[in-house]
Amino acid sequence: MAKANMAQKRNEMPTQEPLVRAQNFDEVALGYTEEMAMDEAMRCLDCKNMPCVEGCPVKIHIPAFINKIKEGDFEGAYQIIAKSSSLPAVCGRVCPQETQCEARCVRGIKGESVGIGRLERFVADWHNTFTAASLEKPTPNGHRVAVVGSGPSGLTCAGDLAKKGYKVTVFEALHTAGGVLVYGIPEFRLPKAIVAKEVEGLKALDVDIETNVVIGKTLTVDELFGMGYEAVFIGSGAGLPNFMGIPGESLKGVYSANEFLTRSNLMKAYRENPETPIMKGGRVAVVGGGNVAMDAARTALRLGAQKVYIVYRRSMDELPARREEVEHAMEEGIDFMLLNNPVEILGYHNPENPRDEKNGFVRGMRCIKMELGEPDAKGRRRPVEIPGSEFEIEVDTVIISIGTSPNPLIKNTTSGLDVNSHGGIIVNEDGLTTRDAVYAGGDAVTGAATVISAMGAGKVAAKAIDELLQKKN
Amino acid sequence: MYQIVKKKVLNPTVVELHIKAPLVANKAEPGQFIILRTDEDGERIPLTVAGVCKEEGTVKIIYQIVGATTRKLAEKNEGDFLQDFVGPLGVPTHLEGLKKVCIVGGGVGCAIAMPIAQRLHEMGAEVVGIIGFRSRDLLICEEEFKACCDRLTVMTDDGSYGRHGNVTLPLKEMLEGGEAFDMIITIGPLIMMKFVVATAKPFGVPVTVSMNPVMIDGTGMCGGCRLTLNVDGKKVTRFACVDGPDFNGYEVDFDEAMSRGRMYTEFERHAYEATCNLYKKEVK
Numbered sequence: 001m002a003k004a005n006m007a008q009k010r011n012e013m014p015t016q017e018p019l020v021r022a023q024n025f026d027e028v029a030l031g032y033t034e035e036m037a038m039d040e041a042m043r044c045l046d047c048k049n050m051p052c053v054e055g056c057p058v059k060i061h062i063p064a065f066i067n068k069i070k071e072g073d074f075e076g077a078y079q080i081i082a083k084s085s086s087l088p089a090v091c092g093r094v095c096p097q098e099t100q101c102e103a104r105c106v107r108g109i110k111g112e113s114v115g116i117g118r119l120e121r122f123v124a125d126w127h128n129t130f131t132a133a134s135l136e137k138p139t140p141n142g143h144r145v146a147v148v149g150s151g152p153s154g155l156t157c158a159g160d161l162a163k164k165g166y167k168v169t170v171f172e173a174l175h176t177a178g179g180v181l182v183y184g185i186p187e188f189r190l191p192k193a194i195v196a197k198e199v200e201g202l203k204a205l206d207v208d209i210e211t212n213v214v215i216g217k218t219l220t221v222d223e224l225f226g227m228g229y230e231a232v233f234i235g236s237g238a239g240l241p242n243f244m245g246i247p248g249e250s251l252k253g254v255y256s257a258n259e260f261l262t263r264s265n266l267m268k269a270y271r272e273n274p275e276t277p278i279m280k281g282g283r284v285a286v287v288g289g290g291n292v293a294m295d296a297a298r299t300a301l302r303l304g305a306q307k308v309y310i311v312y313r314r315s316m317d318e319l320p321a322r323r324e325e326v327e328h329a330m331e332e333g334i335d336f337m338l339l340n341n342p343v344e345i346l347g348y349h350n351p352e353n354p355r356d357e358k359n360g361f362v363r364g365m366r367c368i369k370m371e372l373g374e375p376d377a378k379g380r381r382r383p384v385e386i387p388g389s390e391f392e393i394e395v396d397t398v399i400i401s402i403g404t405s406p407n408p409l410i411k412n413t414t415s416g417l418d419v420n421s422h423g424g425i426i427v428n429e430d431g432l433t434t435r436d437a438v439y440a441g442g443d444a445v446t447g448a449a450t451v452i453s454a455m456g457a458g459k460v461a462a463k464a465i466d467e468l469l470q471k472k473n
Numbered sequence: 474m475y476q477i478v479k480k481k482v483l484n485p486t487v488v489e490l491h492i493k494a495p496l497v498a499n500k501a502e503p504g505q506f507i508i509l510r511t512d513e514d515g516e517r518i519p520l521t522v523a524g525v526c527k528e529e530g531t532v533k534i535i536y537q538i539v540g541a542t543t544r545k546l547a548e549k550n551e552g553d554f555l556q557d558f559v560g561p562l563g564v565p566t567h568l569e570g571l572k573k574v575c576i577v578g579g580g581v582g583c584a585i586a587m588p589i590a591q592r593l594h595e596m597g598a599e600v601v602g603i604i605g606f607r608s609r610d611l612l613i614c615e616e617e618f619k620a621c622c623d624r625l626t627v628m629t630d631d632g633s634y635g636r637h638g639n640v641t642l643p644l645k646e647m648l649e650g651g652e653a654f655d656m657i658i659t660i661g662p663l664i665m666m667k668f669v670v671a672t673a674k675p676f677g678v679p680v681t682v683s684m685n686p687v688m689i690d691g692t693g694m695c696g697g698c699r700l701t702l703n704v705d706g707k708k709v710t711r712f713a714c715v716d717g718p719d720f721n722g723y724e725v726d727f728d729e730a731m732s733r734g735r736m737y738t739e740f741e742r743h744a745y746e747a748t749c750n751l752y753k754k755e756v757k
Contacts, residue, residue, distance in 0.1 A: 173559065173692045175510060175517075175559070183690075212557050213559070217560065217561060217692075218496050218559070218560065219496065237694075239693050239694065241694075243699075243710055245710075250710075252733060255697075258695045259689060259696050262694070266689075267516065273747075274514075275515050275516040275744065276516040277737040277744075357739075359732070360732035407692070407693045407694070407715070408715060409692065
């Protein structure tokens with residue numbers, strides 16, 4: 001085998017030019033070519049102790065798939081990833097690799113770590129382009145399982161069970177399957193065709209997907225058992241958006257990030273002449289520093305905003321968003337107002353004319369400067385207001401992106417299903433809830449987290465459900 | 474896909490549809506709502522359930538043609554299909570223990586108040602109905618209300634039918650006359666509900682109002698339907714889709730809700746005109 005590529009820098013990811021992409025919704029990152037992928041793979045030292053695998057929530061055998069890339073066996077690489085991950089094309093795009101696998105990479109000590117996420121994406125895209133889906137259907141084993149929610153945890157759980165011969169029905173509240181992958185993550189970061197392909201793949205395994213069914217309303221968990229399902233997996237996702245509780249949050253022009261992104265992504269408000277309205281253009285402030293905040297800010301920019309701010313109360317080091325998204329956002333011209341916190345959203349009010357059409361719309365936001373104080377329980381330095389440092393910025397739209405609280409619908413209609421003080425469903429290490437044969441995973445359990453951790457939870461639950469139902473045979 | 478099995482035009486701007494949706498029909502209770510999309514790429518609109526037929530698996534909705542989507546919906550006929558129809562959403566109206574109730578409906582809100590009045594009547598409660606419309610040609614549901622109300626007053630703004638004036642007039646008379654209602658349940662335009670609350674306040678009668686704010690998913694995800702309530706002097710945010718749509722009328726910030734309801738007025742007017750042009754209908 002050829003000698004390792006000892007270049008300190010990784011192969012750069014080809015992307016659309018920032019000024020071009022800031023005006024379209026096409027995918028930002030274009031993906032490695034075969035040559036780039038093989039060159040990048042050569043940077044992997046194939047460490048015996050595989051620290052990268054330890055950093056992966058679903059324990060993909062990373063050096064093994066990279067070795068296949070080195071050999072030019074891309075399908076072989078895909079098959080290795082597919083053993084551990086159900087959604088490689090998705091995870092290659094949205095995983096926070098820099099805090100997971102890539103954080104442990106030995107090459108990162110002196111220089112940049114191997115671009116593991118980029119390689120995963122390359123392999124998944126190569127497979128999707130060149131390999132016809134195998135239509136080999138598993139032999140049905142006669143057991144039925146219901147999956148609530150078609151986001152990353154639900155799709156994964158359904159896929160793993162279907163491959164073992166279970167008859168799985170996925171119930172989705174919205175009109176399109178995919179959960180946060182469809183309503184939350186924008187097209188420019190995760191093309192919807194990729195999600196649709198994953199969903200089609202499940203259907204090819206005879207998984208039924210029932211949209212427009214709200215579990216907890218249309219049907220309850222107990223009714224699912226009455227219908228003959230022997231186990232239920234709840235992957236209903238995060239719930240109601242949190243607001244800050246500052247004056248002005250009900251003004252027209254204030255959105256939760258969930259609402260703003262759902263209007264644009266799920267309801268296609270970004271297209272020309274959409275049927276669902278969204279506020280476009282103007283000056284926009286996004287409050288928060290997570291991936292959702294980055295998605296909202298970059299969506300606002302693409303919808304024609306003249307100026308977009310990220311207002312975050314801590315500093316760049318604490319910004320929780322995926323590094324690549326922060327870099328992309330900065331390149332596109334998003335203005336990061338760090339160490340600032342909103343104290344009031346200001347509305348337009350014309351005392352002369354109560355019928356002025358602008359009345360009640362946002363005109364600005366008052367912020368206060370912050371500094372970092374002592375570390376909190378999680379070790380993050382606590383932001384503290386600097387007295388007398390208040391100032392105003394002029395904005396027309398404010399998007400609040402400070403997290404969500406669990407949805408109450410299933411908890412309220414399922415007796416014996418215990419939740420913790422934050423409202424998250426309580427599960428054991430197998431994903432089993434306090435109800436027999438009811439499993440849960442993803443944001444419904446943990447609160448807002450990552451796609452990969454939800455996927456991991458779906459896998460764990462699928463394994464436990466299989467063990468449970470095999471005992472019945 | 475969800476089939477329209479029956480269509481009835483109630484007046485020039487109000488249409489009644491019966492939609493085949495057995496799972497929804499099986500569960501829906503008075504006060505709950507559904508969300509529908511007419512076609513792929515259509516917007517999601519919430520409409521309150523006006524009745525169900527469990528045997529036939531159908532859900533009745535009665536809606537007013539006010540915008541692009543309801544205009545498109547009005548073009549659909551018996552046998553046609555809706556792309557999406559999901560529900561029942563929201564919390565059913567709390568009716569347990571009520572013995573004497575005044576139902577105050579306004580305009581198309583009467584269609585939503587009707588199943589509540591019917592349920593109360595079935596429960597053996599005394600039901601006093603007040604329904605109001607702009608004029609005679611917009612009158613709906615009168616026969617249905619007569620059948621389930623112990624007393625019914627019909628009001629029109631222009632005096633073309635029933636009594637002349639708005640719904641608060643007879644309500645005030647009844648309250649002043651010493652009528653003791655356990656509850657007033659009011660459904661209609663925000664401004665009407667606001668004044669029903671103001672009318673009832675001096676008499677200390679509890680008022681339940683049904684809110685219908687801007688909404689997308691309707692399942693507690695987007696937060697677009699949020700309302701501000703004043704609970705014991707404290708402002709709290711509530712979500713109409715999962716906490717409502719019914720709220721204690723004394724707690725609702727109506728002015729804010731009215732302002733928020735006008736967020737997309739401009740967009741909606743353009744969309745409505747474009748849709749009307751599409752169907753070559755006169756823009757009213």
